[in-house]
Amino acid sequence: MQTFEIKRADNIDNAIKAGATSQTAQQGADVRFLAGGTTLIDLMKLNVETPQQVIDITRLPLDKIEPSSDGGLKIGATVRNADLAHDERVQRDYPVLSQALLAGASAQLRNMATTGGNLLQRTRCVYFRDDAMACNKRKPGSGCAAIGGFNRNLAILGTSEQCIATNPSDMNVALMALDATIHIHGIKGERAVPIAEFYLLPGNTPDKETVMQPGDLITHVTLPPPPKGSRSLYLKLRDRASYEFALASAAVIMTVNNGKIEKAQFAMGGVGTRPWRNKDAEARLIGQAPDKASFQAAAEAFLKDAKPQSENGFKVELAKRCLVHTLDAASKPA
Ligand SMILES: Cc1cc2nc3c(=O)[nH]c(=O)nc-3n(C[C@H](O)[C@H](O)[C@H](O)COP(=O)(O)OP(=O)(O)OC[C@H]3O[C@@H](n4cnc5c(N)ncnc54)[C@H](O)[C@@H]3O)c2cc1C
Ligand code: SF4
Numbered sequence: 024m025q026t027f028e029i030k031r032a033d034n035i036d037n038a039i040k041a042g043a044t045s046q047t048a049q050q051g052a053d054v055r056f057l058a059g060g061t062t063l064i065d066l067m068k069l070n071v072e073t074p075q076q077v078i079d080i081t082r083l084p085l086d087k088i089e090p091s092s093d094g095g096l097k098i099g100a101t102v103r104n105a106d107l108a109h110d111e112r113v114q115r116d117y118p119v120l121s122q123a124l125l126a127g128a129s130a131q132l133r134n135m136a137t138t139g140g141n142l143l144q145r146t147r148c149v150y151f152r153d154d155a156m157a158c159n160k161r162k163p164g165s166g167c168a169a170i171g172g173f174n175r176n177l178a179i180l181g182t183s184e185q186c187i188a189t190n191p192s193d194m195n196v197a198l199m200a201l202d203a204t205i206h207i208h209g210i211k212g213e214r215a216v217p218i219a220e221f222y223l224l225p226g227n228t229p230d231k232e233t234v235m236q237p238g239d240l241i242t243h244v245t246l247p248p249p250p251k252g253s254r255s256l257y258l259k260l261r262d263r264a265s266y267e268f269a270l271a272s273a274a275v276i277m278t279v280n281n282g283k284i285e286k287a288q289f290a291m292g293g294v295g296t297r298p299w300r301n302k303d304a305e306a307r308l309i310g311q312a313p314d315k316a317s318f319q320a321a322a323e324a325f326l327k328d329a330k331p332q333s334e335n336g337f338k339v340e341l342a343k344r345c346l347v348h349t350l351d352a353a354s355k356p357a
Contacts, residue, residue: 250286307321
């Protein structure tokens, strides 16, 4: 590990100013905010993240979960994953978010991990985490060792010739299905970014993962009011039952009325280079009976553009089954 300077931010403005002193364009790679540290410190030990300055943001007043004026929920960026998962409003109104959080990592990690850090966690592609290997995400222009290499757990949707890494988060899949908004405070002021626009596809610049700019601080996330009469569910399929990242996961929110699907919002994890949503697949369900044929048609539409690599072809069928099963379970009364 390289030497670095660590500072504690005492207010939001100072954190942003310190963050914006970054000298590089690569998402401010020489200055990093420290929240739970469960991604950042790991990657610093591996020499993958090499910031010269680390700014501890854990004392900023961003640790509240509050109702928002429109009937939704406001979640501070430093709210710990465990606190969010066990919040009674989240469990009652957004159970899919609570379930996704509890499916992630371990109890110890969830006690440390934060909302902002989870949104910005990095891929688990093994080559990204090994600084001896070619990786365009870690070192632009160096190549992609995963294409033709070990790619069993990598993406089948949204890939490019430069990168096929998945976004590994569970929480982000639920936030994507829930239409969350990310609130960012930067050197030029505040802005609100719908989660659907927050993550970038890898294209030719896989090192650029989000719309975040140097100095940008995520302050909070908002959720719209919970859809009335909806049911929701998160299902995660993985190699072992706990402490493992998703091979495929699905977050579903569905409203069924008089035997017809009135509303369906869903996203998948473990399959895309970002938490994946496909509005065309959702539209196919509206007005349909909640049966296996409708769900299978939606799953086919969802995976239509899947592009498997040498080792992860099994994910296409696995993802379809994961989605059909979750849609079916969510469509039935608890
Ligand atoms: C062994 C292991 C298993 C895991 N398993 C899972 C799993 O199954 N599912 C899953 O979803 N996750 C899993 N994780 C990942 C874990 O959820 C993330 O590491 C965690 O959510 C990151 O949050 P943090 O607060 O610790 O982030 P940090 O490590 O503190 O920060 C991560 C990044 O976000 C930036 N950052 C943090 N907060 C802000 C902010 N407010 N504004 C701007 N930038 C910010 C940091 O600068 C850094 O670049 C696992 C992690 C480990 C180590
Ligand atoms: S898939 Fe992406 S993260 Fe993995 S080696 Fe290739 S460029 Fe790097």
